[in-house]
Amino acid sequence: MELTMVGVGTRLGGRWVVDGVDATPPAGALAGLLGPNGAGKTTLLRLVAGLLEPQAGAVLVSDPAAADPTPSVPVHALARRVRARHVALLEQDSGAAVPLSVREVVALGRIPYRTLWGTDGDAGAVDRALAAASAAHLADRAWATLSGGERQRVHIARALAQEPQVLLLDEPTNHLDVAAQLSMLAFVRDLGVTSVAALHDLNLAAAFCEHVIVLSAGRLAAAGPPADVLTPALLREVYGVDADVLTHPRTGRPVIALTGQVTPPP
Numbered sequence: 001m002e003l004t005m006v007g008v009g010t011r012l013g014g015r016w017v018v019d020g021v022d023a024t025p026p027a028g029a030l031a032g033l034l035g036p037n038g039a040g041k042t043t044l045l046r047l048v049a050g051l052l053e054p055q056a057g058a059v060l061v062s063d064p065a066a067a068d069p070t071p072s073v074p075v076h077a078l079a080r081r082v083r084a085r086h087v088a089l090l091e092q093d094s095g096a097a098v099p100l101s102v103r104e105v106v107a108l109g110r111i112p113y114r115t116l117w118g119t120d121g122d123a124g125a126v127d128r129a130l131a132a133a134s135a136a137h138l139a140d141r142a143w144a145t146l147s148g149g150e151r152q153r154v155h156i157a158r159a160l161a162q163e164p165q166v167l168l169l170d171e172p173t174n175h176l177d178v179a180a181q182l183s184m185l186a187f188v189r190d191l192g193v194t195s196v197a198a199l200h201d202l203n204l205a206a207a208f209c210e211h212v213i214v215l216s217a218g219r220l221a222a223a224g225p226p227a228d229v230l231t232p233a234l235l236r237e238v239y240g241v242d243a244d245v246l247t248h249p250r251t252g253r254p255v256i257a258l259t260g261q262v263t264p265p266p
């Protein structure tokens with residue numbers, strides 16, 4: 001599915017926290033959404049998910065592979081059920097203590113597919129999503145008893161159960177140990193679904209993302225392949241850090257080597 005942001009902006013608390021962002025994450029691949037704290041990543045994901053209506057510009061979706069390709073439509077204009085079958089958002093730390101089992105939490109992702117009688121045409125969808133997120137062994141546990149990393153896997157399973165064509169993830173590697181971070185991002189990268197993940201770890205973004213979108217104070221600072229975008233000059237300008245960017249000797253991907261120096265703002 002094609003996802004296009006055209007001049008997207010919104011004001012919150014009296015100022016533009018996302019301001020005129022143009023971006024087209026590559027279809028069927030994983031894009032990283034980067035930027036310092038407060039740069040507008042979560043707000044942009046909420047705009048892309050249609051949870052916030054842009055006050056400027058639009059987020060458009062279209063599916064060129066569909067038998068009857070629909071013209072690009074603004075996400076926020078889609079009916080809620082239709083939108084939920086297109087776009088899933090994994091929010092940051094959405095860990096309320098609900099009295100549900102893991103299987104019931106993942107089944108929440110199937111609500112957009114339920115008929116008026118409450119039945120779901122695809123009885124295996126919850127089990128498939130649990131297995132894909134390496135959470136099948138947790139299926140009968142009470143949600144409230146899970147660790148942070150286990151919850152994160154279940155959140156992914158719930159988003160997968162939604163079978164979205166666009167998957168949005170806000171810091172999906174939070175709470176995960178290093179091996180689980182790598183597996184999570186490799187898994188999302190290989191899904192073949194247009195995915196956008198807000199990430200703080202620049203090396204994870206450089207290793208797993210085909211494309212990165214960098215925000216700075218609500219505006220687009222740069223976008224493109226990590227090797228082109230993540231330059232020492234950009235890291236200095238956007239994050240205020242001093243770094244060298246090396247090439248990994250085996251993977252050929254960029255590696256950001258921080259010197260430990262924080263540079264004064266320009």
Ligand SMILES: Nc1ncnc2c1ncn2[C@@H]1O[C@H](COP(=O)(O)OP(=O)(O)OP(=O)(O)O)[C@@H](O)[C@H]1O
Pocket residue numbers: 012013017035036037038039040041042043044
């Ligand atoms: N409801 C709101 N009312 C007022 N200001 C808001 C609101 N929501 C977010 N903001 C502000 O908008 C800016 C962008 O916030 P956002 O959460 O999108 O940033 P972020 O890049 O996701 O940050 P972080 O990396 O810290 O999670 C911040 O300055 C934040 O304080």
